[in-house]
Amino acid sequence: MATESAVNSVVHEAIDERQHIRVKVPALVTFTANNKLVESQLEDISLGGAAFITEVKLTQNQLLDITIEFKLAEFNLDLPLKAKVISQQRETKISFVDVEPKQLDTLRYIISSYISGDLVSANGVLNVVQRENLIKQRKVKADTSRGFADRFKALSGTLAYFAVGLTIASLLLTKLYAYFFEIKATTASVSSDAFIISMPSNGYVDFMVEGDKTKTGDPIATISSQLTTSFNTPEDLKALSDISDQDLQLILGKALLETVIASPCDCFVYYPKQSVDKYAYKEQELMHLLPLDSPLYVKATVPFVRIDDLSSIHGVYLRKFGDEESVPGKILKSEVDEETGSLILSIEPSLPYSPADYLKPAEVIIDTGFGLGHMNWSQAQ
Numbered sequence: 331m332a333t334e335s336a337v338n339s340v341v342h343e344a345i346d347e348r349q350h351i352r353v354k355v356p357a358l359v360t361f362t363a364n365n366k367l368v369e370s371q372l373e374d375i376s377l378g379g380a381a382f383i384t385e386v387k388l389t390q391n392q393l394l395d396i397t398i399e400f401k402l403a404e405f406n407l408d409l410p411l412k413a414k415v416i417s418q419q420r421e422t423k424i425s426f427v428d429v430e431p432k433q434l435d436t437l438r439y440i441i442s443s444y445i446s447g448d449l450v451s452a453n454g455v456l457n458v459v460q461r462e463n464l465i466k467q468r469k470v471k472a473d474t475s476r477g478f479a480d481r482f483k484a485l486s487g488t489l490a491y492f493a494v495g496l497t498i499a500s501l502l503l504t505k506l507y508a509y510f511f512e513i514k515a516t517t518a519s520v521s522s523d524a525f526i527i528s529m530p531s532n533g534y535v536d537f538m539v540e541g542d543k544t545k546t547g548d549p550i551a552t553i554s555s556q557l558t559t560s561f562n563t564p565e566d567l568k569a570l571s572d573i574s575d576q577d578l579q580l581i582l583g584k585a586l587l588e589t590v591i592a593s594p595c596d597c598f599v600y601y602p603k604q605s606v607d608k609y610a611y612k613e614q615e616l617m618h619l620l621p622l623d624s625p626l627y628v629k630a631t632v633p634f635v636r637i638d639d640l641s642s643i644h645g646v647y648l649r650k651f652g653d654e655e656s657v658p659g660k661i662l663k664s665e666v667d668e669e670t671g672s673l674i675l676s677i678e679p680s681l682p683y684s685p686a687d688y689l690k691p692a693e694v695i696i697d698t699g700f701g702l703g704h705m706n707w708s709q710a711q
Contacts, residue, residue: 351376352374352375352376352380352381353374353375353376353441353444353445354373354374355372355374355375355400355440355441355444356372356400356401357372357375357398357399357400357401358370358371358372358398358399358401359371359372359380359382359396359397359398359399360396360397360398360399361394361395361396361397361413362394362395363386363388363394364386366386368384368386370382370383370384370422371383372398373421375398375437375441376441377426377434377437377438377441378425378426379413379416379423379424379425379426380398380413380423380424380426381421381422381423381424382421382422382424383420383421383422384422387418388415388418388422389415390415390416390417390418391414391415392414392415393412393413393414393415393427394412394413394414394415394424395410395411395412395413396410396411396412396413396424397409397410397411398411400440402440407436407440409433409436409437411426411429411433412426412427412428412429413425413426413427414427507699510699511697511698511699511700512695512696512697512698512699513632513636513639513640513695513696513698514693514694514695514696515630515631515632515675515693515694515695515696516631516632516633516672517630517631518628518629518630518631518648518691518692518693518694519628519629519689519690519691519692520626520627520628520650520683520687520688520689520690520692521626521627521628521629521676521688521689522618522620522621522624522626522627522688523621523624524597524600524618524619524620524621524688525594525595525597525618525619525621526615526617526618526619527550527551527591527615527616527617527618527619528613528614528615528616529553529555529610529611529612529613529614529616530553530555530589530612531555531556531612532555532556532609532610532611532612533553533554533555533556533609533610534553534554534555534607534608534609534610535551535552535553535554535607535608535609535610535616536551536552536553536554536607537550537551537605537606537607537616537617538550538551538552539551539599539605539617541599542598542599542685543596543597543598543599543622544593544596544597544599544619545593545596546593546594546595546596547592547593548592548593549590549591549592549593550591550592550593550599550617550619551590551591551616551617552588552589552590552591553588553589553590553591554587554588554589555587555589556587593619594619595619595621595622596621596622596623597619597620597621597622598619598620598622598685598688599617599618599619599620600617600618600619600620600685600688600689601616601617601618602615602616602617602618605617618688620685620688625678625682625683626682626683626684626685626687626688627662627676627677627678627679628648628650628659628676628677628678628679628692628694629674629675629676629677630674630675630677630692630694631667631670631672631673631674631675632672632673632674632675632696633672633673634666634671634672634673636673637673639698640673640696640698642698643661643696643697643698644697644698644699644700645658645696645697646658646659646660646661646677646694646695646696646697647659647694647695647696647697648677648679648692648693648694649692649693650683650687650690650691650692650693651690651691651692652690656693656695657679657680657681658679658680659677659678659679659680659694660677660678660680661675661676661677661678662676662677662678663675663676664676675694677694
């Protein structure tokens with residue numbers, strides 16, 4: 331029976347919404363007519379109107395402000411409505427006009443409750459009054475399920491953002507570490523304890539080295555220049571009468587004096603300029619002789635104000651021009667350049683340089699922090 335009653339209530343409610351079936355509900359109708367308050371017993375009611383019996387004469391299409399007082403199980407409910415008189419014979423029939431949505435919902439709730447046999451409760455009426463009456467589009471629950479492609483795309487995006495953030499953080503940490511714990515040399519180049527052969531005076535030079543190496547004692551160049559002579563005393567003039575004509579021609583600058591220069595070591599020969607026989611000027615560098623038994627090192631210049639920071643060195647790292655990675659180094663000696671006031675460091679690389687690297691520019695990093703300078707420096711470059 332309960333199931334049948336529930337089914338009937340649904341059917342009746344649907345019919346009632348369409349055809350305004352009238353239901354007998356115990357209620358009292360109150361309205362004002364001819365300046366008098368009139369109370370009448372409600373005969374029946376629907377969503378569209380109601381019927382009641384009264385002795386007061388009313389005219390057709392007359393508008394009334396009525397109040398229907400429903401006698402419910404737990405309380406009395408007053409429902410104010412506007413109505414229009416349809417007819418008045420044995421009973422007066424009215425239709426509701428300008429019914430608000432909440433009023434209509436309340437009527438529907440009361441009528442459907444009586445049709446289904448349920449008693450109207452206060453909670454039910456309050457729920458009907460408080461609910462929204464405007465029809466809204468049904469909320470469609472979003473499909474949150476993801477396929478493999480969506481999951482892969484989301485994971486790839488997350489990893490990409492993570493990688494970008496990690497890269498930025500590492501670069502920032504690298505810059506901060508370099509600022510606080512690294513000293514860069516202002517100038518640096520590959521150097522050697524070389525013998526520098528220069529022109530003693532203006533004259534001609536003939537190079538005698540075959541290849542790029544020479545042994546101790548081998549002739550390396552012949553220099554032809556005029557002898558510079560000055561006569562300052564009477565004894566000098568007297569000596570002129572005792573010399574031969576050939577020596578006199580030499581003294582007077584009419585003959586050239588030839589000098590052969592021998593190699594002081596087993597060396598690698600480096601030419602600052604092209605090794606072409608030519609006229610050279612005084613103090614012009616002709617060649618550098620790099621001893622084969624003396625390894626090359628890097629000579630670096632560091633500002634003297636950073637001398638206190640050099641008291642705690644955790645690593646020295648070198649990179650000559652043309653190399654992609656740095657190599658560790660060891661400071662051999664230090665000295666002060668009196669002309670510039672800079673500190674000059676001689677640094678030996680862990681991997682020996684070849685003579686072809688002589689005088690190549692280099693970069694030097696001195697790590698005074700935690701020994702991480704070479705890794706950060708290589709990555710930053």
